[in-house]
Amino acid sequence: MKLGGPVVMLGLLIVQHGFPKFLQTLVNSVALGSLYALIALGYTLVYGVLRFINFAHSDVFAVGAWLSFTFATAFGWVATSSPLWGMPLVLLLVMAACALLGVTIEILAYRPLRKAPRLNVLITAIGVSLFLQNVGQLSSVFGTQPQRMPSLIEDRSLFTIAQVHIRLVDVTVIALALALMMALQWMVFRTRLGRAMRAVSFDEKVASLMGINVNRVVTITFAIGSALAAAGGLLFALKYEGLKQTADATWVLLGLKAFVAAVVGGIGNVRGAVAGALLIGVVEVFGASYLSPHMRDVYVFVILIVVLLLKPSGILGKAVREKV
């Protein structure tokens, strides 16, 4: 059986270090994995329709986190007067703002380069990424001081299993991420728009011959990807609270790991991105708590290199022969 090895390993981990630690690590890894999934979906959607790595995506995520800080401080009174409404309000605002940002980036920077070589688009994406990072650092925008996210959700444990307190934040992160992913799944596979997106992804020219407005589909894809990244940013801010300046390496690293998740799952594949993100989350958090906490970034890149060597199209990706 293929599953034999992992099951035995899990059993060993539980026996050696006890069940509570295992459960706590599992919850943490799934929460981190669902954050990665929200970001990875943006990478994979854009790669699906345009075939390029949107390097600025991690910065949209960072802007999302910072905007949710701004909105949460501005609308703090809503959260205190009616705790149930504070969080959805900030979520909607930040998703809308980042969708707008994504669309603006697409129209101003990427659309003029639709027919340019891929290297040029990649460099432009780096340029956009640098631009967002450094504008975000200006003292008139978000500034360079690290900030603390106000808690929109009560910090209490929802229930307790085997002495492990499952915190409300973790449950919210996982549940919201799951809901958004299911909504995306429904949109991509059940609606006309989703069908248009899949058609553009399959063959842009033929799709436009069939009457699909390719530019519109690309714009909507950017809007959706950026909105998901914004939701991820809000959830990140809620779970980890401390926000570092927008040009800090942590944002790039988070985006990078999400991208690794998309590649590991099979880039361009929506379900693959989620599967890859959960795998990366599990590997990172389990590696950090059972092996060495300093090397957590290294595990992720080891996985990337192993997947690139063994199955370059990813776990769920299909190998595509390059046509001449």
Added chain:
Amino acid sequence: MKTISERTRALHPGGLGSALRSAWPVVAGVVVALVLQSVLAPAVGPFAAKMVLDIGIAIVLAVSLNIVNGFAGQFSIGHAGFMMVGGYAAAIVTYYGSIKLWGSPEPHGGFLGSGDLLFLFACVLGGCVAALAGLVVGLPSLRLRGDYLAIVTLGFGEIMRVLAQRSKDVLYPEDVAGKSMWEVSDNLGGALGFSGLPSYVSPTPWNEDTGHAGIFFVYLIVAIVLISAYRLKLSSKGRALLAVRENEIAAEAMGINTSRVKVAAFVMAAFFAGVGGALFAHEFGNTLTPRELGFQKSIDIVIMVVLGGMGSISGAVVAAAALTLMPELFREFAEYRMIIYALALILVMILRPQGLFGIKELWETTAWRRIRARIVRGKEAP
């Protein structure tokens, strides 16, 4: 009437003649480096001499990245990672090596004395270690499409940074005794950086006690990098790289082993990046810290290559010099520097996708030819 064999011989001059002819750029490079060191450095003073050093190191890095980004069309954004590998490898040799040999990490010996030779050896070793790292990184990712290389090199740079940050404190000379080089190889100073390195690359004129011929060494290596890159561009290997850049499938159909030439270019670039990192580490006034050689540094080098023109060696040189001088000129706008860089990058990509010079060298551009024609005509006029 000449026979065919005579004519062939005329086309193939003897070994000595061709060796001399191909050696003249190297000789010229050595002469220029000597002149810069002995005439320019005392004339302009230490501050400007430091700028000259910075420009030289930037040229080494930009031209080496140009081999991957410009010639081969592969996008590497982890050049600073290779700098870091080369810099730390060279730093171990010069710092701990000096302590073992002479008891103190201070620069040792006169011009081309034992200390300088140790430093040059450290540069070459740093380059080799970086080239090895380039091979390890390049082999899996260059077999795939170009995008992956960008991600893997970015990840490589980050991993190197994490590893360097985790290293232990630098040992003082009295603590080194009795430890082998292998045992001290993790004492790299952590996040604070590898301090106390001998500054063999110093801007002061030579013959002073501490002043080693920094400008000479840097421009010697600049000459080597420029000659290698230019020769490569004109050789069949370089043509193969340009073919891969233009159309990988067509290049493969013409019988080019695309993965092989891509990996070769990548390893060569990593080697020179490692040498550049070694120079950077030993430059007077620099501290070799993981933060200094992060993602930002990689991006700085990429911008030099892109602005200068991908594939243009002289373009990379001009852009490296200009972008090194620019922050000094606009000190008060430091906060906006990166924003302007970013906008420049986007605008160049949209308006002039091939960079300022494109693949042409400076003397091949139309503007240059026009100016030359005017000067030549001016002379001929009565």
